Amino acid sequence: MIDRRGVLASGLAALAASPVAAQSTDYPSGPIKFIVPFAAGSATDNGARHVAQGLGALWKVPTVVENKPGADGAIAAEAVARSKPDGYTIFVASNTAIGSNVAMKKSLPYDPVKDFEPLTAIGFAPTFLMVHPSLGVSTVQELVSLAKSRPGKLNFASGSASTRMSGEMLKVKAGIDIVHVPYKSTPLGLQDLIAGHVQIMFTDPVTGTPQRKAGTVKCLGVAHPTRYKLTPELPTLEEQGLAGLSLMTWTCVYAPTGLLPAVRDKLHAALVQVINDPGYVERQAASGSEIRPTSPEEMRRIQMAEIALYREIMKVAGIEPD
Numbered sequence: 001m002i003d004r005r006g007v008l009a010s011g012l013a014a015l016a017a018s019p020v021a022a023q024s025t026d027y028p029s030g031p032i033k034f035i036v037p038f039a040a041g042s043a044t045d046n047g048a049r050h051v052a053q054g055l056g057a058l059w060k061v062p063t064v065v066e067n068k069p070g071a072d073g074a075i076a077a078e079a080v081a082r083s084k085p086d087g088y089t090i091f092v093a094s095n096t097a098i099g100s101n102v103a104m105k106k107s108l109p110y111d112p113v114k115d116f117e118p119l120t121a122i123g124f125a126p127t128f129l130m131v132h133p134s135l136g137v138s139t140v141q142e143l144v145s146l147a148k149s150r151p152g153k154l155n156f157a158s159g160s161a162s163t164r165m166s167g168e169m170l171k172v173k174a175g176i177d178i179v180h181v182p183y184k185s186t187p188l189g190l191q192d193l194i195a196g197h198v199q200i201m202f203t204d205p206v207t208g209t210p211q212r213k214a215g216t217v218k219c220l221g222v223a224h225p226t227r228y229k230l231t232p233e234l235p236t237l238e239e240q241g242l243a244g245l246s247l248m249t250w251t252c253v254y255a256p257t258g259l260l261p262a263v264r265d266k267l268h269a270a271l272v273q274v275i276n277d278p279g280y281v282e283r284q285a286a287s288g289s290e291i292r293p294t295s296p297e298e299m300r301r302i303q304m305a306e307i308a309l310y311r312e313i314m315k316v317a318g319i320e321p322d
Contacts, residue, residue, distance in 0.1 A: 027087050027263050031062040034090050035080050037073030037097045038160070039185040043206035043289065047122050047251045048092035050283060054274035065092075069184045072161065073097025074108055081115035085258030087267055091116065095250050099306030100161035103314055106321045112307075116254040118299035119268050122275050123251040123289040126224035127166040127202040128209075129237060130190075130217040135199055140174075140220050140240040143200070147176035154178045156200040157193055159186030162249040165310065166202035166223055168317040173242045193217055204249045205231065205288025223247045230288050251289075252299055268296060 032055065036048045048065050056063035068076035077097045083089040091098075098112050129140070137143045147154050156178050158164035163186060171178055181198050183189035186207045193201045194216045202223065209231075211217045221237040222228050225246050228236075237245040253271055255264070272293045274280065281291045294302065314321070 027266060028059050028061050030088060031064060032056070032059075032088050032090060034063065034065045034092050035076050036065060036067045036092050037069065037076035037094070038067070039069045039187055040067055041187040041207065042159070042185050043123070043125070043204040043249065043287075044092060044094045044251050046206050046287065047284070047289070050280055051092065051122055051253070051271065051274055054277060054280060055270055058270055058274060072101055072104070074101065074105070074110065077101075077112070077115075078109040080254070080256055081110040083256050085117075085256040087255065087259060087263040089256065090119075090267075091254040091256075092122070093252055093254055094160060094162070095248075095252075095303075095306050096161035098252060098254060099303050100165070100310040102307045103310035104161060104164075104319075104321055112303070115257055117257050117259055117264065118294075118296045118303065119253040119255060119264070120271050120275070120296070121250055121252045121292060121294045121299055121302065122271070123206075123284055124292055125205050125230075125249050125289045126222050126228055127162055127247050127249060128205055128212070128222055128234075128288075129166070129170070129220045130193060130201050130203055130208055130212065131220060132193055132196050132199050133215070133218050134196060135218075137220070138218070140237060140242060143220060144174045144176055147174070147178055151177040152179060154200060155181045155198040156202075157181050157183055157189035157198040158202070159183045159189040160204075160249070161310065162204070162247055163189070163202040165313050165317075166245070166247050167200070168319060169245050169247065169313065170202075170237075170242070172317050173245050190217070202247075206284075209288050228288075230285055230290065250302070252294075252303075264296070 034048045034052045036045050038044045052063040052065050073096045080091040156167040192198050212219045222234050223237050223246050275291050
């Protein structure tokens, strides 16, 4: 006769001793690496470092932030997609690598949907239209008039999909001819804007606000339907005549597909706790970023909507995928 209790007990013991079970019960038991697709100083890097610090303090484990800029986030994304789905490699991405690249690239070395599991958003912000002070303009109307008087002579920098598409939307909606100059990250493009090598750039507020406050660049408006609650003193582009020019940037946390549910749930709960910390919320707000945690399911919906949005923007702007 089969000893059912013995078989069950043996099975449970084997399961408890298996690497999979150990992974879920012991997690985290070692260093956690945060991969960032942009250079140090970017909004994504800023959020990653705050989250890594908070998670390390919460779980008492070492955390490391590794910057892998280039190819609009594809280099970092591919590295994460090929990593082990054990919760020790985390992708802190923007809407560029995880969403809009699907629309903007003919091919990618990773699948932004199939290769990653969403965890939560960690920050949202609109793009800000910045210009070099030497242009001598203070409003969008003045910039449009200047650009129309000098077709093809003014450049606009971009360091991400959001900043690139904001510039392309400006060209279409204002009917102006300005030349796109791409950079590997927003901070690099902003450096050239400050130096006067380019004249126009959309930035996220985290990157652009310190320079705006220092007076090295001038902000003409915010790409948001209404006055942005963190910068109510700044006019929107819509109220200056550019109807529909509204575009958000966001930063999110993803993991390689294949996380055990127990690890995913523990990681999600910890991330939400970290970004809801009043100190984190205050630091991000000071830089212009809103904190709105999401469920994994909501983050996936945001991602899919982003892909559809950028496909539509590119169609309207007449841009072919690279």
